[in-house]
Amino acid sequence: MTSQQQSAYLAIADQLRQQIRNHPSMTDLPSVGDLMAEHAVSRSTVRRALAVLHQEGLAEPLPGGGWNVRP
Template identity: 50%
Template sequence: MSEASPRGTYLVIAEALRKEIKEGEPLPSEAALMRSHSVSRNTIRRALKVLEADGVVESEPGIGWRPARSGDRRSLDQRMIDLITEDSLSVGDAYPSEAKLCERFGASRTAVRRVLAQMEGHGLLATVHGRGRTVRALPTHAAQP
């Protein structure tokens, strides 16, 4: 990648990988991606984390990154918001812990924390020190099938 990108190099790489995966191409190793894009491992990992949060790729411990299984294609953001409706949570109810969310959605703690911060920022969740997160407001949309 010879020119700096106004969007951020990792976002440009993420979009290129998203397109390749959608076309059915195999996901190269991190080392191969570093060579082909002439960037650091950190940049490649940031791109992969974006795709992981969107449900496009998943990390398999001991193996590396691979395209996500073809199950639920909603983004992690959408699935975590929809959980409020799917689990019939009301304002004031406890929201699941980070560990339970990681297990339920097969996502990394980093990705889950990013979405939780967004949900708090949008006023859907509130954090009470020592008690965890609670539902602060209900989503304004219905869960998608």
């Protein structure tokens, strides 16, 4: 993984973390496709960002796709 790829997924994770903190009523995260388009990155980059949030206990994957904010 290049340093640019690493900084991209960490930046996406940071942005999503901030959105979760700024909007306590937020229940769903944007779709992987929406995040890919918004940040002009690959699916794997977005999935790495979501994995960071999952590891931190902020998000959880839904069966069949999508991600929720953990209460």
